[in-house]
Amino acid sequence: MNFRMKSKYLFSFFLLLVGKVLFSQTPQLTERSQVSLLTCAAGDELYYAFGHSAFRVQDPVLGIDVVYNYGTFDFNQPNFYLNFAKGRMIYSLSRRSFDAFLYEYELEKRWVKEQIFDLTLEERNQLLVFFENNYLPQNRDYLYDPLLNNCSSITGDILRKQFGDAIAFDGSYLDKPYTFRQLVRQFLDTNSWSMFGIDLAFGAVVDRKATVQEHMFLPYYAMEQIRNTSLNGRPLLKRERTILDYNEHTQQHFFPLSPLFWFILLLAFTCAITYFDYTHKTRSRWLDFSLMFLTGLVGTFLLLLWFATDHTSTPKNFNVLWAFPLNAVVAFIFAFQDKLPKWSSRYLWSVLGLIGIVLLLWIIQVQSFSPVLIPLFLTLAIRYVYLIRYSKL
Known part of the structure; x- marks a missing residue:
């Protein structure tokens, strides 16, 4: 291992130690802090086909820049495949540095966009306390549902849980309300084995119209919904930027x-x-x-x-x-x-x-x-x- 690689691993280890010290007690964010939603592009594999969502909390004064990711699962969990077949899939909230999170998407050349929330300092601290409490070992696991409780739908659930009726999801951006099946078909070719298998397994229950918030189970729709959401009468979205700028992956079919x-x-x-x-x-x-x-x-x-x-x-x-x-x-x-x-x-x-x-x-x-x-x-x-x-x- 050369000196450059050693330095990289030592630096990562140092960041991990600093993170543990910083978060042993939930810190109080400063005025320069930001809370945002990260949306990542769809990838080539089936489990990447719909994109991904995660929360980012950063504070340059405290040296905090972490991503709270509700889309983490472990193939080595006991009875993983059996639980998957039974519909008892366990996902977890993970916390990692923003750079480490971004590295995977840079390797796969998938775009990443960030939507910074317009929140008061009190509201930002409220969300941080929630994330940290949710990250405790006894709280971080949750029962995954691909349509109703996933890494993206949780975005709307968290905002609703934390801010109650003060949060308003405006659905006027939707051309029409789609069924869950129609929404899934927007991201997979109907004449593909993956979509055929999904269509075969899905029952009539997914042919009902999804509510405005339920559309957020897809990361692309969650991103669009943030652009059309208000908190206490003001737009939730403060500004938006592209972190990684790559072309959309297109599926090749033979x-x-x-x-x-x-x-x-x-x-x-x-x-x-x-x-x-x-x-x-x-x-x-x-x-x-x-x-x-x-x-x-x-x-x-x-x-x-x-x-x-x-x-x-x-x-x-x-x-x-x-x-x-x-x-x-x-x-x-x-x-x-x-x-x-x-x-x-x-x-x-x-x-x-x-x-x-x-x-x-x-x-x-x-x-x-x-x-x-x-x-x-x-x-x-x-x-x-x-x-x-x-x-x-």
């Missing part, structure tokens, strides 16, 4: 790797096999097994997300109608019998009708479904209709 491409391919393949079966008066049992078992498996998983987890965004998921869980059992019956059972026609008409109900729910806006499902609906419908015909032979 159509042959998208879900729509593969579902169209599956539709074409199923049409060809079904035509072959029709002309030869036979049944490709492996195809029926694959389609029914996989849809049943997906439906079972969605049913578990609905009833067996604490996720607030997965209940009332009517994707279980086309991905009918019972298909996983029926698949084995259809696969190992040369002749379809007598009840097969009634069952097939029922699952075909369930696809029709899904389309109806979509039309009347009970739940919005992923558009890339349309080729899959056609695939299932074609096979179900053929099997109904085949069962009568």
Whole structure:
């Protein structure tokens, strides 16, 4: 390790020691202090796709420049993945120097903007006391919710909690109130596997309109909301500046790797096999097994997300109608019998009708479904209709 690197680590260690001394008791900020909201650009990975929000407190007189970050989680937590699946994800408030926080975004070339609040000294100290109290080991952990309680939605919650009715969120900047699903789709391509998976897991509960404050679960909307928020009748935003100035990351998509491409391919393949079966008066049992078992498996998983987890965004998921869980059992019956059972026609008409109900729910806006499902609906419908015909032979 060269002298320059040694000096860097010694300096970081010195800053850490100074921070511990400074914050062993909450200091009283001076008139030159500032409290601000940092908004960071979206990144390339799914967990960076929506951007990030954090609070910054600085006071040059006291030598304080720290970031309070509510978006911290630890992969090494006990039962991390199990808790994630159950909807019991624990996030924490972390506190680190502003330079250390900024370093990551500089490496990834993601812009960072700062919005400085127009607060009295008393209000700034009030927020600092809150952050420091929240940072205590017994207080820093919280139950994460991707839509209702995340690093960005907490911005509005904290302002409301600290200043009560004195804080006013003006929603006139919104073209219209969006549903939670519509808001998520603004940041992910509908024809991507990540958005398809999210659309599949989300239930009808996310198709309600979000309130003005609820739009703040997305950092970009939280930033815009700060521009349209007042405290005691005066604008909350004092001034805004760009700390890191990089271009917005754009997602690159290759159509042959998208879900729509593969579902169209599956539709074409199923049409060809079904035509072959029709002309030869036979049944490709492996195809029926694959389609029914996989849809049943997906439906079972969605049913578990609905009833067996604490996720607030997965209940009332009517994707279980086309991905009918019972298909996983029926698949084995259809696969190992040369002749379809007598009840097969009634069952097939029922699952075909369930696809029709899904389309109806979509039309009347009970739940919005992923558009890339349309080729899959056609695939299932074609096979179900053929099997109904085949069962009568």
